[in-house]
Amino acid sequence: MKKFYIAKSRRLRSTPYTSRIENQGVTAYTVYNHMLLPASFGNLEKEYFHLKKHVQVWDVAAERQVQIMGKDSSKLVQLMTCRNLSKAKIGRCYYAPIIDEQGGTLNDPVALKLEEDKWWLSLADSDVGLYAKGIASGLSLQVEITEPDVNILAVQGPKSFKLMEKVLGKKITELKFFGFDHYSFKGNKFLVARSGWSKQGGYEVYVENSEAGKNLYDELFLAGKEFQVEPGCPNLIERIESALLSAGNDFDSTDNPYECGFDKYIDIDSDINYLGKKALIKISKEGINRKLMRVLIDIDKIEVTDGMPLYNNNKVAGELRSATYSPNLKKVVGVAMVKKEYWDKKNPIELKIGDKKRKGTLCDLPIV
Amino acid sequence: MKKFYIAKSRRLRSTPYTSRIENQGVTAYTVYNHMLLPASFGNLEKEYFHLKKHVQVWDVAAERQVQIMGKDSSKLVQLMTCRNLSKAKIGRCYYAPIIDEQGGTLNDPVALKLEEDKWWLSLADSDVGLYAKGIASGLSLQVEITEPDVNILAVQGPKSFKLMEKVLGKKITELKFFGFDHYSFKGNKFLVARSGWSKQGGYEVYVENSEAGKNLYDELFLAGKEFQVEPGCPNLIERIESALLSAGNDFDSTDNPYECGFDKYIDIDSDINYLGKKALIKISKEGINRKLMRVLIDIDKIEVTDGMPLYNNNKVAGELRSATYSPNLKKVVGVAMVKKEYWDKKNPIELKIGDKKRKGTLCDLPIV
Numbered sequence: 055m056k057k058f059y060i061a062k063s064r065r066l067r068s069t070p071y072t073s074r075i076e077n078q079g080v081t082a083y084t085v086y087n088h089m090l091l092p093a094s095f096g097n098l099e100k101e102y103f104h105l106k107k108h109v110q111v112w113d114v115a116a117e118r119q120v121q122i123m124g125k126d127s128s129k130l131v132q133l134m135t136c137r138n139l140s141k142a143k144i145g146r147c148y149y150a151p152i153i154d155e156q157g158g159t160l161n162d163p164v165a166l167k168l169e170e171d172k173w174w175l176s177l178a179d180s181d182v183g184l185y186a187k188g189i190a191s192g193l194s195l196q197v198e199i200t201e202p203d204v205n206i207l208a209v210q211g212p213k214s215f216k217l218m219e220k221v222l223g224k225k226i227t228e229l230k231f232f233g234f235d236h237y238s239f240k241g242n243k244f245l246v247a248r249s250g251w252s253k254q255g256g257y258e259v260y261v262e263n264s265e266a267g268k269n270l271y272d273e274l275f276l277a278g279k280e281f282q283v284e285p286g287c288p289n290l291i292e293r294i295e296s297a298l299l300s301a302g303n304d305f306d307s308t309d310n311p312y313e314c315g316f317d318k319y320i321d322i323d324s325d326i327n328y329l330g331k332k333a334l335i336k337i338s339k340e341g342i343n344r345k346l347m348r349v350l351i352d353i354d355k356i357e358v359t360d361g362m363p364l365y366n367n368n369k370v371a372g373e374l375r376s377a378t379y380s381p382n383l384k385k386v387v388g389v390a391m392v393k394k395e396y397w398d399k400k401n402p403i404e405l406k407i408g409d410k411k412r413k414g415t416l417c418d419l420p421i422v
Numbered sequence: 423m424k425k426f427y428i429a430k431s432r433r434l435r436s437t438p439y440t441s442r443i444e445n446q447g448v449t450a451y452t453v454y455n456h457m458l459l460p461a462s463f464g465n466l467e468k469e470y471f472h473l474k475k476h477v478q479v480w481d482v483a484a485e486r487q488v489q490i491m492g493k494d495s496s497k498l499v500q501l502m503t504c505r506n507l508s509k510a511k512i513g514r515c516y517y518a519p520i521i522d523e524q525g526g527t528l529n530d531p532v533a534l535k536l537e538e539d540k541w542w543l544s545l546a547d548s549d550v551g552l553y554a555k556g557i558a559s560g561l562s563l564q565v566e567i568t569e570p571d572v573n574i575l576a577v578q579g580p581k582s583f584k585l586m587e588k589v590l591g592k593k594i595t596e597l598k599f600f601g602f603d604h605y606s607f608k609g610n611k612f613l614v615a616r617s618g619w620s621k622q623g624g625y626e627v628y629v630e631n632s633e634a635g636k637n638l639y640d641e642l643f644l645a646g647k648e649f650q651v652e653p654g655c656p657n658l659i660e661r662i663e664s665a666l667l668s669a670g671n672d673f674d675s676t677d678n679p680y681e682c683g684f685d686k687y688i689d690i691d692s693d694i695n696y697l698g699k700k701a702l703i704k705i706s707k708e709g710i711n712r713k714l715m716r717v718l719i720d721i722d723k724i725e726v727t728d729g730m731p732l733y734n735n736n737k738v739a740g741e742l743r744s745a746t747y748s749p750n751l752k753k754v755v756g757v758a759m760v761k762k763e764y765w766d767k768k769n770p771i772e773l774k775i776g777d778k779k780r781k782g783t784l785c786d787l788p789i790v
Contacts, residue, residue, distance in 0.1 A: 059450040060428040061461030061658075062727040064743050065547060065670030066452065082427040084434065085453035088547065088670060093429030155559050160552065179433060179456065181549035184528065188553040191523050191697045192560015302433030302456060329559045359430040375432050 055357045066090055069115035070205050070264040071271055078285040086116035086179045092287035099381055101284070102291040105254055109213035110286030111274045114251070114258070115205035120163075120175040120183040126195040127171045133189055133328050134182070135165070136311055138321035142167045147232040147247050150175070151311045151319055152182055157333030158307035159314055160185060162299070164249060166234060166260075174260075176206070178301035189329070205267060209274060210256035213281040218257050220277050221270070222246065226257070234260075239273065242266035251288045253296035291378050294387055297348060297420045303376045304346060304389045310334065312342045313391065315419055344372070345397070349388040351405055351414035355379050356386045364390055364414070365404040371396040374405060392416060423725045434458055437483035438573050438632040439639055446653040454484035454547045460655035467749055469652070470659040473622055477581035478654030479642045482619070482626070483573035488531075488543040488551040494563035495539045501557055501696050502543075502550070503533070504679055506689035510535045515600040515615050518543070519679045519687055520550055525701030526675035527682055528553060530667070532617060534602060534628075542628075544574070546669035557697070573632060575639060578624035581649040586625050588645050589638070590614065594625070602628075607641070610634035619656045621664035659746050662755055665716060665788045671744045672714060672757045678702065680710045681759065683787055712740070713765070717756040719773055719782035723747050724754045732758055732782070733772040739764040742773060760784060 060066070060083050067089040075092055082094040092113055095101055104110065122130055132139050135150040142148055144167050152161040152175075161182045163175040175182060186199045209218055218226050222237040226246065229235055234247035244267075245260040261267030275283055299305065305314045311334070312320065322335045349364065362374040370393075377388030396403065396416070404411045428434070428451050435457040443460050450462040460481055463469055472478065490498055500507050503518040510516055512535050520529040520543075529550045531543040543550055554567045577586055586594050590605040594614065597603055602615035612635075613628040629635030643651055667673065673682045679702070680688065690703045717732065730742040738761075745756030764771065764784070772779045 056444060057427045058430075058444075058448065059425045059462075061450045061452045062426075062725070063452065063668075063671050064726060064728055065668065066727075068728045076424060076426075080426065082429045084429045084431065094427075154552075154555050181552055184522075184549055184553035185556045187522050188556020188558075189560045190556075192557045300431075300433065303431050357430070358432060359434075360432055360436045 060085075062090075069113050070261070070268055071113040071115065071207070074268070074271060075113050075285055080285070080287075087118040087177055087181075089116040089118065091116035093290075094287065095285060098289065098291060101286055102289050102381065104282070104284055105211050105252060105286055105289055105292055107212065108282040108284065109209060109211040109217050109256075109278060110284050111271065111278070112208040112210060112285075112287050114208045114288065117176050117206050119202055119204045119260070120177060120186055121200045121202045122173045122175070122186060122197055124171055124195075124197040126190075126197050127173055130186060130190055130195050130197050131165060131173050131175070132326055134185065136321060136328055136330065136334055137319040138324055138326050139165065140324070140326055144169060145234055147234060147249055149319060151314070151316050152185070153311065153328065153330035153334070154307060155329045155333065157310045157330045157337055159301070159305055159309055159311050159316075160307050162301050162316075166247070174204070180301065202262070203264065205261045205264060207259045207261055207267060207271060207274075208250045208256060209259065210250045210252045210286070211254045214256035217274065217278045217281050217283060218246075221273055239270050240266070244270065251298060252292050253298065254292065291380060294376055294378050294389065295380050295382060297389070299346070299389065300376060309391065310337050310342070312337055313345050315346055343394045344391050346419050347372070347390055347392045347397070347416045348419045349374060349377065349390045349403065349414050349416055350383065351377070351386040351388070351412050353386050353407070353412050356388070356407075358388070362405060364392070365406065366396050366401055371401070371403055389419065390416075428453075430458075437481050438629070438636055439481040439483065439575070442636070442639060443481050443653055448653070448655075455486040455545055455549075457484035457486065459484035461658075462655065463653060466657065466659060469654055470657050470749065472650070472652055473579050473620060473654055473657055473660055475580065476650040476652065477577060477579035477585050477624075477646060478652050479639065479646070480576035480578060480653075480655050482576045482656065485544050485574050487570055487572045487628070488545060488554055489568045489570045490541045490543070490554060490565055492539055492563075492565040494558075494565050495541055498554060498558055498563050498565050499533060499541050499543070500694055502553065504689060504696055504698065504702055505687040506692055506694050507533065508692070508694055512537060513602055515602060515617055517687060519682070519684050520553070521679065521696065521698035521702070522675060523697045523701065525678045525698045525705055527669070527673055527677055527679050527684070528675050530669050530684075534615070542572070548669065570630065571632065573629045573635060575627040575629055575635060575642070576618045576624060577627065577642060578618045578620045578654070579622045582624035585642065585646045585649050585651060586614075589641055607638050608634070612638065619666060620660050621666065622660065659748060662744055662746050662757065663748050663750060665757070667714070667757065668744060677759065678705055678710070680705055681713050683714055711762045712759050714787050715740070715758055715760045715765070715784045716787045717742060717745065717758045717771065717782050717784055718751065719745070719754040719756070719780050721754050721775070721780050724756070724775075726756070730773060732760070733774065734764050734769055739769070739771055757787065758784075
């Protein structure tokens with residue numbers, strides 16, 4: 055498929071690491087929260103195999119933070135998400151879908167409770183900070199909402215544990231999945247979470263001091279030589295194989311969290327208060343008529359740049375939203391929103407590419 | 423400077439015209455409101471001269487609309503902007519900076535009053551719809567906030583008037599600047615405004631029926647042959663020469679509207695109610711310490727991908743935010759946020775490029 059350049063400008067913000075990844079051979083960007091997010095270093099498949107075997111350092115500064123501080127901060131965070139955060143603990147990460155009053159899914163950040171009255175929402179791609187500001191103004195909440203200058207470095211892959219232990223010390227090996235704590239490097243403290251946008255294991259370093267972060271970036275490559283460290287980025291193949299959903303790709307504000315399979319992050323039974331709760335109670339009672347599923351198609355390449363209809367007997371059965379060729383499965387794997395009539399996995403589906411029909415099958419999606 | 427590809431995906435939404443502009447030779451995109459916005463067809467300078475002489479058709483579907491309907495719609499629109507819209511008329515466009523409670527500038531849309539209780543905000547690049555949803559939920563306003571499937575085609579350039587008259591009829595020549603009305607083409611009605619993101623004159627067609635819009639797109643090229651019509655896009659050179667400010671490039675939420683020079687769109691004296699009014703009253707009393715100015719530098723090329731410091735006697739005098747080589751002025755022209763101490767136009771400024779210092783001058787910015 056034809057390739058196009060990205061027109062860079064201040065509006066598509068660079069990160070503290072941009073000059074480094076450009077020296078290291080990044081070839082493609084996407085834009086995420088008004089910021090450059092690397093998308094490839096030239097060979098997605100090679101990067102995929104490397105990520106599953108070794109360790110990579112990623113510039114994911116585009117995962118911007120909404121910082122919510124103040125007396126009403128917990129109230130505001132809860133108002134925005136259908137997940138019950140009333141028992142949230144300092145030092146833990148919470149996958150927390152953001153919902154609007156109609157029950158639409160606006161974003162799926164990881165919420166970090168930093169202090170009793172201080173939260174970060176580590177965002178997918180939409181301006182949740184504006185949503186927070188609007189609610190806070192409307193309700194006259196006592197909060198301060200900012201986008202702090204936090205620029206995340208992710209260290210991902212099976213050897214990330216050894217590399218991070220070498221650089222930040224043995225204590226980091228005690229960090230549990232979706233836990234976070236502070237670790238020192240050359241006199242600077244870094245908030246490190248055991249998280250990241252791959253299923254290969256690893257960490258995300260929430261860098262608050264850009265200069266110190268750049269030093270850490272360089273050290274990870276120096277110390278990482280013995281672990282075959284490479285620069286990388288969220289890998290399309292790995293993320294779809296691992297069924298890590300992508301807001302804006304796999305779902306958007308026209309989809310409710312039940313349709314996305316986020317059931318276990320939805321609380322409609324307790325007395326917590328959030329926007330969209332009424333809508334979700336109604337949806338829960340009525341049931342959903344479509345849901346996200348995994349698709350497998352017997353072809354050896356695909357590029358999805360827009361929703362593509364999936365057919366069953368020439369009727370539209372759903373919409374393919376993300377897909378990639380999986381070198382593991384030797385077929386194309388994708389994520390699709392599928393109508394209820396076609397949920398039975400025995401239903402074959404078809405994708406039209408040009409004037410050819412390609413056969414595929416559906417299966418359930420393992421959700422994060 | 424090194425070029426990078428854009429990694430396309432459903433999240434960077436295509437427009438109804440994407441396949442057309444790709445056939446017509448678009449080479450670069452930017453991303454704007456989570457959508458592809460063409461940035462070049464291969465030769466920015468050639469496109470610049472063409473735009474100033476002939477007529478171009480632009481895919482600016484990325485100028486997304488926030489539609490606000492319902493009993494409280496005018497109240498909500500007013501709550502978001504510092505411009506007094508209490509006397510706004512149906513059929514008129516209003517440049518209306520969106521302000522947060524701290525007085526920061528979140529966006530600078532054109533507001534269209536469609537009906538007594540129906541507005542569109544034709545956005546620059548940020549999710550103002552989420553801000554609107556937050557305020558509406560917080561205040562329990564009776565409004566419905568959506569992003570309608572409106573995909574703007576702009577027809578820009580001195581010959582746009584002749585072309586639009588040929589395609590939509592003589593009545594369109596009566597449309598005044600920043601007015602809008604409905605016009606028919608092959609049985610479909612189109613909302614057309616006399617507006618657009620150039621100073622070369624022209625129209626924006628708010629296409630609500632994509633199929634009809636694609637037919638109109640094709641007709642504009644057929645009928646436009648005699649006017650040397652070409653595909654185009656907002657042109658970096660023309661927009662900076664014309665001092666059309668770009669949200670996210672020239673200003674962002676950390677800048678207040680006085681600093682941006684939006685004084686004539688700020689009402690702090692009447693009894694209208696908007697978020698940030700208190701903050702703006704305070705700023706107005708205290709005065710500002712920096713403002714956007716135009717910069718001229720004696721060099722023959724530049725690429726600004728991040729804010730660049732401007733110096734005066736080795737002290738930081740401001741930040742260059744957008745710039746381009748102007749074939750007209752035979753020098754680089756840019757937009758910078760300049761500290762008050764350096765507003766006097768006699769102050770020379772310097773820009774460091776590599777290890778070279780380049781001399782420049784400041785002047786006032788004609789604001790839209």
